[in-house]
Amino acid sequence: MSVDVDGTGTTECSTGLPFFDHMLDQLGRHGGLDLRVQAVGDLSIDAHHTVEDTGILLGTVLSDALGDKRGVTRFASIRVPLDEAVVEAVLDLSGRPYLHYEVSAPGERILGDPPFDPQLMEEFWRALVTSAGITLHLTMVRGRNTHHVIEASVKAAARALRSAVRIEGSELPSTKGTL
Numbered sequence: 001m002s003v004d005v006d007g008t009g010t011t012e013c014s015t016g017l018p019f020f021d022h023m024l025d026q027l028g029r030h031g032g033l034d035l036r037v038q039a040v041g042d043l044s045i046d047a048h049h050t051v052e053d054t055g056i057l058l059g060t061v062l063s064d065a066l067g068d069k070r071g072v073t074r075f076a077s078i079r080v081p082l083d084e085a086v087v088e089a090v091l092d093l094s095g096r097p098y099l100h101y102e103v104s105a106p107g108e109r110i111l112g113d114p115p116f117d118p119q120l121m122e123e124f125w126r127a128l129v130t131s132a133g134i135t136l137h138l139t140m141v142r143g144r145n146t147h148h149v150i151e152a153s154v155k156a157a158a159r160a161l162r163s164a165v166r167i168e169g170s171e172l173p174s175t176k177g178t179l
Helices: 020-031 048-066 122-130 147-162
Strands: 001-002 011-014 034-038 075-082 086-093 100-102 135-140
Touching: 001 011, 001 048, 011 020, 020 034, 020 048, 020 122, 020 147, 048 122, 075 147, 086 147, 100 122, 122 147, 135 147
Parallel strands: 011 034, 100 135
Antiparallel strands: 001 034, 075 086, 086 135
16 A cells, blocks of 8 residues: 555555445545555455455555645545535544544445445545544535535545645644644
8 A cells, every 4th residue: 555645636446346436436536645555354254354454454544645744734524425425524634543434325235246345435434534643524414415525525635635735834833832
């Protein structure tokens, strides 16, 4: 895995889960991240470990890429639509991991080979924020199509991350001297 937070949104993602690859691609493209992910997991058992481990590693690599976070904007929020779905993301590069996940998947598994369980996205985000030390609130405003809801949540988180990592000075945006 590699990530460049100052990238152009170039992605190359292969996890054995086509829908998850699509979501990682959206994360990179809309987050302005050059993102490379090559994961091999125990998909014959379940997709859980592959999705969670990808989140853990992505959070770790993202944290390393951000360094001491000197000059970053730090906070960001956005609402992103995808057809009938709207999801809000509120993000803080605080150094304190927290996930509020209020995104309900109205349908069952997302078709594909293999099908993707949308509940796994909460595990992905929890692993990522814990490893990266990010506070992230994802809240579904509305939506009926599971694919649209999940994709809107990824795009919202990506756009918030893109804004939060933007350099706007040289100071550390913290009164306590660390993030």
